[in-house]
Amino acid sequence: MALSLFIATGLWWFEAPMWSVVTVLALGIAWLIWRMRLSTIDRIDRMDGREFELFLEEVFTALGYTVTVTPASRDFGADLLLETSDGWSIAVQAKRYEKVVGLEAVQQVAASVPYYGANEGWVVTNSSYTDSAYELAEPNQVRLIARTELEQLLKQAGFKR
Numbered sequence: 001m002a003l004s005l006f007i008a009t010g011l012w013w014f015e016a017p018m019w020s021v022v023t024v025l026a027l028g029i030a031w032l033i034w035r036m037r038l039s040t041i042d043r044i045d046r047m048d049g050r051e052f053e054l055f056l057e058e059v060f061t062a063l064g065y066t067v068t069v070t071p072a073s074r075d076f077g078a079d080l081l082l083e084t085s086d087g088w089s090i091a092v093q094a095k096r097y098e099k100v101v102g103l104e105a106v107q108q109v110a111a112s113v114p115y116y117g118a119n120e121g122w123v124v125t126n127s128s129y130t131d132s133a134y135e136l137a138e139p140n141q142v143r144l145i146a147r148t149e150l151e152q153l154l155k156q157a158g159f160k161r
Contacts, residue, residue, distance in 0.1 A: 040159040041151055044096065044126045052096035053079045056124060060092075062157035077112030078121070091118040095125040103132045110140040126150060 044052060050072055057067045057080060065082040078091035093109035095101045101123065109121035123129075123137075124145040137144050145153070 040154050041126065041147070044150075045098075047096055049094070049096050052126070053094045056080055056092070056094050059153060059157045059159070062159075063153065065090075075112075076115045077108035077110075078116055078118070081116055081118065088120075089116070089118040091116050091121045093121070093123045095123060095127070097125055097127040100128050100130050101125045101133060102130045103136045106133050106136045106140065106142050106144070109142055110136075124150060 044055065047055060053069060057069050060067045060080065060082055065084060068081040068083075070076070070078055070081065077093060079094040080092040082090040082092060091109055091112040093105050093112070095105050105123045105125075109123050112118070113121045120141055120143065122143045122145055123133075126147055128146045129137075129144050133144060136142075
């Protein structure tokens with residue numbers, strides 16, 4: 001956006017009053033500084049669900065997993081499939097939520113594990129989980145990754161804050 005603003009500015013650069021040019025450049029620089037100051041988790045909070053899934057692809061790739069993103073619809077309960085170098089596979093349900101994640105997410109990923117032949121399932125959120133989600137996750141061997149642990153994964157993967 002800032003680049004297109006800069007290019008558009010260049011079209012009338014020599015004909016515009018100097019205060020207009022300065023204003024446009026200052027706004028562009030301010031936008032870039034504001035964007036750079038947002039932490040990664042703040043940017044996640046502004047993503048839609050699919051953007052979050054694709055971002056997690058980057059995170060898990062940086063952490064050394066081989067990642068497959070499932071189709072946006074009819075994913076059978078898993079948004080991502082991870083595989084370690086030794087062949088261990090993980091079905092991941094991504095939940096970019098503003099509210100608490102309930103047991104439905106655990107049900108979805110638990111169902112996806114046998115469907116995809118995975119060894120285990122994870123639910124990853126930028127939020128937190130209900131008590132019932134934790135209760136169902138334990139016997140189904142589903143790992144729940146909440147906001148704090150997600151922030152730790154982001155740091156390990158080399159993302160800022």
